Each structure stands twice: as C-alpha cells, then as structure tokens.
Amino acid sequence: MVSITKIGLTGRHLLTLLDYTSTEVEQLLENALTLKEAQKKGECPQLLAGKSLGMIFENASTRTRVSFEVGMTQLGGHALFLSPRDLQIGRGEPIKDTANVLSRYVDGIMIRTNSHEKVEELAEYSSVPVINALTDAYHPCQALADLLTIKEQKKSFRGLKMVYVGDGNNVAHSLLAAGAKVGMDVVVATPEGYGVDETILARAKEAAKETGAHISVTTDPKAAVRDADVIYTDVWASMGYEAEQSTREAALAPYQVNEELAALAKDDFIFLHCLPAHRGEEVTAEVIDGKHSFIYDQAENRLHAQKAVLVALMANV
Structure with missing residues (x-):
C-alpha cells in the first residue's frame, strides 16, 4: 500500500513555487520519492483513475510531454495532447473562453507557453488546477x-x-x-x-x-x-x-x-x-x-x- 501525505493543495494551481509554502514544497518532494519507490517496485497507485489532464503545448517538448503523459497513465488517468492547431486559442479565441470550456471537460490543465501572463489568465478563469509546464518567467516542474x-x-x-x-x-x-x-x-x-x-x-x-x-x-x-x-x-x-x-x-x-x-x-x-x-x-x-x-x-x-x-x-x- 502506497502512503501519500495529504498536502492540502487540492484544486490549487502551480504557477511558481513562490506561491507555495516551504512545507508544501518539502511534502511534494517526499511524495515524489514515495511514488518513485513504488514505481520501481512495479506498484502504480491509481490515484487519478477516471481523471483527465488537458495538456496545451505552444512550444515543442520532449521531457515535458512524455513525463506528464506517462505520469497520468501510471496514476490511472488520461492525458490529452493539445497543440495550437487543436485549439481555437490558436485562432484568437480569448483565454477566458478556453479556460471556462476546458474546465468543463478535464480535471486539470497543463500549459507550456512563452507568456507567463497567459498562464496567469488561464488560471484566473479556470475552475480546475492549472500547472505551469514552462513560461518565459518560470519553470516550476x-x-x-x-x-x-x-x-x-x-x-x-x-x-x-x-x-x-x-x-x-x-x-x-x-x-x-x-x-x-x-x-x-x-x-x-x-x-x-x-x-x-x-x-x-x-x-x-x-x-x-x-x-x-x-x-x-x-x-x-x-x-x-x-x-x-x-x-x-x-x-x-x-x-x-x-x-x-x-x-x-x-x-x-x-x-x-x-x-x-x-x-x-x-x-x-x-x-x-x-x-x-x-x-x-x-x-x-x-x-x-x-x-x-x-x-x-x-x-x-x-x-x-x-x-x-x-x-x-x-x-x-
């Protein structure tokens, strides 16, 4: 049985580690070590069974895409790769509309983009957690x-x-x-x-x-x-x-x-x-x-x- 410490971050965004307390960061690391050890033993706790993560990529990536997709799979969830070609945001749809619509479909949104302001706006209007997977200002993951x-x-x-x-x-x-x-x-x-x-x-x-x-x-x-x-x-x-x-x-x-x-x-x-x-x-x-x-x-x-x-x-x- 894999024991994960409840941190109290449910529903929160991750835009920068500066928004988290020292205790929250330390506990994230402890949970990461626990999940790593479990994975090495062939144990994959299905903690995100039935959950979906929308992954918006405005920049190319190797490590970010593969690690998030595999991570969601190992946790029992599903990841959706969304390029600008797949979203109306690539044709000028307001961030507000994209955030509100995606929030009705998925349980979390991960975004990799040049503009940190875009991520902040996405988080402002999203009712599900937004994860910053890289902007021009921060790379917290x-x-x-x-x-x-x-x-x-x-x-x-x-x-x-x-x-x-x-x-x-x-x-x-x-x-x-x-x-x-x-x-x-x-x-x-x-x-x-x-x-x-x-x-x-x-x-x-x-x-x-x-x-x-x-x-x-x-x-x-x-x-x-x-x-x-x-x-x-x-x-x-x-x-x-x-x-x-x-x-x-x-x-x-x-x-x-x-x-x-x-x-x-x-x-x-x-x-x-x-x-x-x-x-x-x-x-x-x-x-x-x-x-x-x-x-x-x-x-x-x-x-x-x-x-x-x-x-x-x-x-x-």
Whole structure:
C-alpha cells in the first residue's frame, strides 16, 4: 500500500513555487520519492483513475510531454495532447473562453507557453488546477525535479550551495524560488545584461528569510562556483531567442561550465542541466558526460516530481 501525505493543495494551481509554502514544497518532494519507490517496485497507485489532464503545448517538448503523459497513465488517468492547431486559442479565441470550456471537460490543465501572463489568465478563469509546464518567467516542474535529484544525492538541502551559471532565464528564476523554499543557498552568475528579473529576485529573497537560505547574484562565475555543491547551467539561447544566438555566444562564452571552472567547486559537486544541452557551448562534454553529472537522473525525476504535483492538485486523497 502506497502512503501519500495529504498536502492540502487540492484544486490549487502551480504557477511558481513562490506561491507555495516551504512545507508544501518539502511534502511534494517526499511524495515524489514515495511514488518513485513504488514505481520501481512495479506498484502504480491509481490515484487519478477516471481523471483527465488537458495538456496545451505552444512550444515543442520532449521531457515535458512524455513525463506528464506517462505520469497520468501510471496514476490511472488520461492525458490529452493539445497543440495550437487543436485549439481555437490558436485562432484568437480569448483565454477566458478556453479556460471556462476546458474546465468543463478535464480535471486539470497543463500549459507550456512563452507568456507567463497567459498562464496567469488561464488560471484566473479556470475552475480546475492549472500547472505551469514552462513560461518565459518560470519553470516550476523542472525545479521540483532538480530539488528531488539534489535531495537524492545530498540527502539534505541545509548547508548546500547551488550555483547557476549562464543566462538569467526562467530556469534560473525557478531555481532561486526552489532554493529559497528549501533553505539552500543559491548563487546566480550571469553577464551584464543577462541577469535575472529583479522582481522575481526580490520575491525569492523575501521567501528565503523564512528558511535561512542565502540568495545572491554576481557577474563573476569563478567566485560563484567556488566551493559549490551543485553546478547548474542551461542553454544560452532559450526558445524565442534563437535569433540572438551569435550575440549570446559572445556574451556568455566566459560562463561556459568546463573542467577549469568546475575544479573550483567541492570535490563531490554534482552537475545538473535541464536539457536539451549544447555540448561545447554552455557546457563541455567532459563535464556533462563526466562522473559528477546527474542529468539523466534529473530528467527521470521530471516524471516522479510531476506525479506528486498531479496527485496533490487533482486526486481525492
């Protein structure tokens, strides 16, 4: 019998981890570990039997689509893939109408889109939980998988230093939020002009007061990585910024995670990357394919972390 802790998130949205308490985040991680262990034993509790998840994809995805679809199947539910071609939203239907109609059909809505404002509007008018599967501002499901991976490898978040090196994008924002919620120090190192959103940074620092986490930003990657327990990076040109590739390469080249930079971290550091990765750009093959890399554990943990979210928001437990 799989025992899942009731968190009290039923019917809630997941737009950013900053909207959740530290306790709620920690309990999501504990439930993810429980569901992962059960799945490895061949046990799949049918906690979402009869439930349906509408999945709106305005951006392409490998890990997000597969992990959510498989997660719903393992939990006894059903996932519907909805591209802009499948929805009138792609032809200009108001978000309000889409939210109200889908809420009459499905038990939850997952959306992957560039606009965080669109997700907020969808949540405003939806009567079922809305899950942010990536926007230009946040990537909370990825951050939960990241935390789960760190928890498995380091056992505790307290006293850890996680360093993100690269573009101050949605992944960086969600790592700030994640670290703040679990009491893990986070340093983000970016070039001038590519820093994190100041409003999101301020919210993360405010949240960190509760857990004692230290949140900081810098333009010095070497100073940031020194004595790091976790090194994290992402592509230099996220979706929507492909036209800036050459400009970004020039600005971010000094922020490449290579063996020289990684040597400044602790001997037992772990390397993470949300994938897809461009070897030879933001990270060298020696690092991402080396002994410190846990990118495939991290990718797998998208499945288990998202199952915990789906259960917390949609199950009758």
